Amino acid sequence: MSEATKLPTSSLGWNLYGAGFENLGRNGKPEALPVAAPGPDQLLVRVDCVSLCFSDLKVLTAGDQHPKLVGRDLTSNPTRLGHEASVTVIAAGAKLADRYKVGSRYAVQPDVYVKGKSTAYGYVISGALTQFHLMGPEMIDSPEGTYLIPIDDSFSAASAALTEPWACVDAAYTQRRRLEPLDGGSAWIDVATEPDAELKWGRGSRAPKRVVITGASPALEARLRGLLRDGCEVIVAPAPATGEIAAFVTSHGGGFDDVIAIGVSEPERVAALLAAVAFRGTFNLVGRPAGALNVAIDAGRVHYDYIAILGTENYDIGDAYGEARNRAELRPGGRLVVIGAGGPMGQMHVQRAIEMESGPSLIVGVDVSAERLGVLRDRFEPLAAARGRKLVIVEAADPAPVAAALAAHGAPNGADDVVVCVAAPPVIEGAATLLSDDGMLVIFAGAKIGTMTTVDIAPVASAARQYTGTSGSSLEDQVGIVERAAAGKLSPGRSVAAVGGIGTAAEGLVALKEGRYPGKIAIFPQLVDLPLQSVDELAARYPTVAAAMGPERIWNPSAERALYTEMGVKS
Incomplete structure (x- = not known):
């Protein structure tokens, strides 16, 4: 085992x-949580910084009812929050000493998979709200490689x-959706009104292995x-009648990989x-469609299940x-609206749009x-x-003042892109009217x-409108961010608004909840x-x-470094 100093035997932490x-x-x-020396295939890391996230609040609120923790008895087998973290190796097991040097620093990618199953850090694997902890093979050796991303001295611990x-x-603007029929998958073609012109199907027609056809004439x-x-x-x-669709789907094996609705104009049926x-x-x-097609869509499924809503006239x-x-990136030179722009993640969307090379004007x-907003x-x-x-900057709770601001700045027909950082249905619905x-x-x-x-999905068919959503990030996404930050193309430190020590984590989560x-x-x-x-109070x-x-x-x-010096702690 490689180590720099006497190793800690306990760590303040928030199970x-x-x-x-x-x-x-x-x-x-x-x-005070016990800290063991690392085994041959483990690292002992010092947690340098952990930033708090609304996902932490979701776990805190749900406990063992959270989707990643269902069936786990947290009373006897607790977890620990904290998935946005940077760490330093202070000891490495015999099998890892050559690869992970004492003193090497890393940003943590929390979306860990073990044998194809999500075992995310800060959820299933106990996270970073502690001073020291062990990391095992699930974090270090996986089919993706390591979930530890090296960082250099150009990064503060918070920026990392x-x-x-x-x-x-960044992942919100990359293609997470599948945009082609699934090869070997199942498709359902539902015909409400047969086309006047000859129906064609070029791209993707030979992908499905099983196709259910309903409502079509013999021809x-x-x-x-x-x-x-x-x-x-x-x-x-x-x-099937609209009210019988759920039972129809169940009788045919559950959800379809691809659903194709031809000439369907009834909102309830589309939903x-x-x-x-x-x-x-x-x-x-x-x-x-003739006119608007206002359909109730499941925003959660668009966000978490990556449902792609496509169409063609x-x-x-x-x-x-x-x-x-079906683009995913912001339109170069376009007009962007960010709803909830004053919050932590909204500010990041604004900053990204400003700093990207071919961003919106x-x-x-x-x-x-x-x-x-100030x-x-x-x-x-x-x-x-x-x-x-x-x-x-627009202070508003409804879309009318935002539409007026767009019109005043040369966009009377609406925005090219609208990003919604508020999960309330009325906000999402209002945002859609700005497009x-x-x-x-x-x-x-x-x-x-x-x-x-x-939302109105008629323009999806008539004008390539997009309704998208993403959740989380991949190792590749975070490596890209580290590379951009190291190259000076992104400044993560702009996002820091408040700081605290380990004893303030619970207070910090309350502050996060309160905004x-x-x-x-x-x-x-x-x-x-x-x-x-x-940070203003800290500066004062x-x-x-x-x-x-x-x-x-x-x-x-x-x-x-100045803060550590003021606190009398070696950085």
Whole structure:
């Protein structure tokens, strides 16, 4: 075993023993947890920083009812929150000493999979709300490699921890949806109105292995059969009534990988067909609806299940598929609206749009909090001006003032892109009304599955409108963020709004729930006595830290070193 100093035998930490704040730690405080020396295939790491996330609150609220923890008795087998973390190796087991040197620093990617099963760090694997802990093979040796991403001295511990939420933001603009019919999958073609023109299906027609056809005339059925792959299993049935669709789906084996709705114009039927789409499935609306088609969609499924809502006004089913019609990235030179822009993640979306090389020319930041919007203006108006972008701040709780701001800045037909960082259905519905016909709505906020919101999906077919959503990030996403930050193309430290020591983690989670700070809360486990405070309060208390952050209050390695010095702790 390789080690630098005498190893710790205990660590202050916040185990979670059940749902609710009363089950976090012991009597509202961190407890002394035992720390063992690493085994041959383990690392002992020092947690340098952990930033708090709304996902932590979801676990705290749900306890063993959280989807990742169902069936786990937290009373006897607690977990520990904290998945946005940076660590330093202080000891390495015999099998790892050559690969992981004492003193080497890492950002942690928490989306860990073991034998194909999600065992996420900070959920299933106990996370970073502690001073020291062991990491085993599940974090270090996996089919993906290691979930530890090396960082150099250009990163503060807080900036390194923030590469994980930044990766989640960046992932919102990468294709997570499947945009082609699944090869070897199951498809359902439901025909409500037969097309006047000859129905075609070029792209993707030979992918499904099993196809259910309902509502088609014998002639159209024959036409569809001729377009499918050789040996495809075809099941023909009468079209089920809208109220019977759920039972129909169950009787045919559960959700379909691809659902194709031809000439369907009844909103309730479209909603039922959408519900029939399996995880990572596609829904294809074929044919131009007459007027609006206001449909109740499950925002949670768009976000967590990566449901792709596609369409084409042409009667070639394949025209709806592929990335050319279904973008994920912001439109270069376009108009962007960020709803909830004053919050921690909303600020990241604004910053990304400003800093990206071919980003939107107009960014409209919307929030209900004047205080948060003031911080957004102070932090990002100078950056936007320096990058040649226009940042407009709008305090609003409904879409009308936002639409007026768009019109006043040259976008009377709406925004090219709208990002929603608030999980409330009325907010999502209002956001959708701000889109231009060919715009993209990104449901970033983690609405629960079953969160229904009504939006017009007619422009999906008529004008390539997009409704997208993502959850979490991958190792590749976070590596990309680390590389961009190291190259000076991204400043994660701009997101830090408050700091605290390990003893303030519970208070920090309360502050997060209340929205007390307009940005991310960084917890430094090694600074036991550091009170929870905003970066402005910290600057007023410690002039050396203020000088290092500068007037824009940007967290950086110099500010972090100054804080450690002020606290009398070696960094």
